[in-house]
Every structure is written in structure tokens, then in C-alpha cells.
Amino acid sequence: MKQLLCIVFTFGLWVALTWTPGVADVFVGVVVALLVATLLSHIYPDNPHKALDPRRVFWFLVYIPYFLFYCVRANLDVAYRVLHPDVPIRPGIVKVRTKLESEMAKTFLANSITLTPGTLTVDIDGSDLYIHWINVVGEGVEEHSALIVRRFEKLLRRIFE
Amino acid sequence: MNETAAQIIIGVGLAFDLFGCIGLVRLPDVYNRVQAATKCVTLGTCFILLGTAVYGMSAAMGIKAMLCAVFILLTSPVAAHAIARGAYKSGVRLWEGSVVDLYGEEKHPSRPPDERTEPAQAGETLGAGRESG
Numbered sequence: 001m002k003q004l005l006c007i008v009f010t011f012g013l014w015v016a017l018t019w020t021p022g023v024a025d026v027f028v029g030v031v032v033a034l035l036v037a038t039l040l041s042h043i044y045p046d047n048p049h050k051a052l053d054p055r056r057v058f059w060f061l062v063y064i065p066y067f068l069f070y071c072v073r074a075n076l077d078v079a080y081r082v083l084h085p086d087v088p089i090r091p092g093i094v095k096v097r098t099k100l101e102s103e104m105a106k107t108f109l110a111n112s113i114t115l116t117p118g119t120l121t122v123d124i125d126g127s128d129l130y131i132h133w134i135n136v137v138g139e140g141v142e143e144h145s146a147l148i149v150r151r152f153e154k155l156l157r158r159i160f161e
Numbered sequence: 162m163n164e165t166a167a168q169i170i171i172g173v174g175l176a177f178d179l180f181g182c183i184g185l186v187r188l189p190d191v192y193n194r195v196q197a198a199t200k201c202v203t204l205g206t207c208f209i210l211l212g213t214a215v216y217g218m219s220a221a222m223g224i225k226a227m228l229c230a231v232f233i234l235l236t237s238p239v240a241a242h243a244i245a246r247g248a249y250k251s252g253v254r255l256w257e258g259s260v261v262d263l264y265g266e267e268k269h270p271s272r273p274p275d276e277r278t279e280p281a282q283a284g285e286t287l288g289a290g291r292e293s294g
Contacts, residue, residue, distance in 0.1 A: 016228055019221045075177055075204045078197050082184040091193055092261035114238035115203060120196050121238070122245045122264055130264040132192045132245060 002044050006037040045104055050160075059158040066155065070116040077118060081134065092136040093122060096129050096145040100153060105160035112152050119148055167216035174208030177201045190256035191248045199241040206233055 014029035015021050021029070050056060081088055100106050110121040110129060118134035131148060138147060184197025207230045214226035249269075255262055265272060 013228070016224050019224050071200075071204055074200050075180070078184060078200050079177070079180040082180055082187055082197060087187055087189075089188070089193060090258075090260055091190075091256060092259045093192075093255070093264040094261060095263040095267065110242065111235070111238040114241055115200060115234070118196065120192065120199070120245055121242050122192070122249060123268065125268070130268070132196070134193055134196055136260050 002046075002048075003037045003041040005048055006041040006044050007033045010036045056159050059155055063155045063159060067112055067115075067152075070112075070151070074116045074118065078134070081118075088135075090135050091133065093130055093132050094136060094144045094148075095141050096131055096149050097141055098127050098129060098145070098149050098153060100127075100156060100161065102160050105156045108160070109149065109152055109156055112156075113148060163215055163218055167212045169212075170215060171209050171212035174205045174210075174212060177205030177208060179205075181205060189258070191253050192245055192255065195241050195244050195248075199237055203233055203237045206230075 010033040011029050014032060015026070018025040018029070098106065098109060100109055106124060110124060113119050113129070113131060114121050120132040120134075121129055122132050123130045129149070131144070133144075133148075138144060178201065181197050181201030184201060185194050188194045188197055210226040210230045210233075214223040217223060217226070249264065252272075255265075
């Protein structure tokens, strides 16, 4: 079942990448999809039926513009720090704690943190994330978690858990 | 009309890429540089791809450009995370102006604190960046 899904997904991706596909493209696509499914289907998520839940899809669609907004803000923030003559940074590695449990949600959280204002995930250990922060504000795990993690956590929980 | 819009979008993307590169030169240590490189270059490249999609105005080009943007958005934070983690594990130090290093305190307690940050010395990157900037 998982392998079948992997084949369909990989093949769809291949067709999209070779658009508009000819006979040769489709043939190669089938071979590649079979190969990928054989080698890598074990890393696919265990319960893909979750992706069909309309509520999860809805929150995911909400998440995209929300994330893009923070992503653009992050870029303006970094651009400001880089272009300022004094390079106003106050870097450090802080620890934050997340309440998310599934691996997928944590992956998305870590990636979102990396792409948003001044923060970069250095390591994940269970529910602890070590974050390199370009401009450390506040003190203590609780305050840092509130500043960095909370803005994504609620949406991600609705999407993945 | 499309061409103008595409050129503006690509221009914005190039500007962000440029900021990322300036950050790479001016910021003081690996971790800060990875931040600038990931954020600015990710968004900049996505803008360039979006501009390409608008410019081409064909399904063939648009689909490919958007898929590339999705791949970059998914893979570049993973790469940045791998670089930062790898750098820390192999002993690359934080800039001496760093205010806190909980990762070192909790995960690498055997490494003495003065070996976690760079010693202050003349001719550091930030100083050099300041002079030229």
C-alpha cells in the first residue's frame, strides 16, 4: 500500500517535471518510480490517509501564507542587519521546548524556524530544539519558546496531529 | 505587461540573493553566515523562479519553476541545519560576542566554555567588514 502510493506520487512528480510528457518520458518515469519505491518507500509517512482530511488540508492552506509572511519578514530583518554599518547582532544558541509529538510536525517546525526571523535549528533532541538566534531577546526556556515556537505550533498541531 | 512584472519579480529576487551574499561576507561566524545564506538565498531564488514562471506563461515552464521552488523551500533549511549541527559537532566556535550557548552547556559539557567561542583577536571578520562597509 505504502509502496503503491510512493509509485503514484513519484510518477506524478516525474510527469510534472517533464511536462509535456511523451511516450519515452512516461516509460522512463515508470521505471524510475518503481526503483524509488523499492529503495525508499520505508521513509514515507505511515498514515498518509491523514493528508485527505479536509480540515488538515484547510489548515495547511492557511499555514502557507502565514509562513510566507514570516519568511518575507525574516528576509527584511536579515537584510537590515547585514546592511547596517554596525552589524547589529546579538547571537547565541538557546533551547526551546515544543509540545508537538509527531516526527513530521517536528520536521516542519524545525524547517519553519530555520526560514523565519533570525533563527536556525541546530539540533533536535526529543521535544527540545536548540536554536541559533541572531538576536537573542528575553531569558529562559519558557520565554524563548513563547517567542520562537508558539506562532507555528498551533497551526502545525491542527495539520499533523 | 508580463515581461515587466517578471523583470520586477526577478529583480527583487536578485536583491535578496545579493543581501544573502553580503551577509556571508559581513557576519562573523559560521552560524550567522548560514542564517543569512539560507534565508535570503531561499526567498531570493524562489522569487527568481516565480519571475521565470510569470515570464514563460506556459504550463511547462510554470510547473517546473514552482516545483523547484517547493524543493528549495523544503531542502535548504535541512541543509542549513545539517551544516550548523555538523559545524558544532566538529568544534567550530561561536563568535566571541555570542551571548548564550545552551547547546554547548547541555550537549557538550566536556568542552570548556572558553573553547566554545572564538578568542577575541585583531583582524576578525566583523572588524574587517566594518572597515570596508
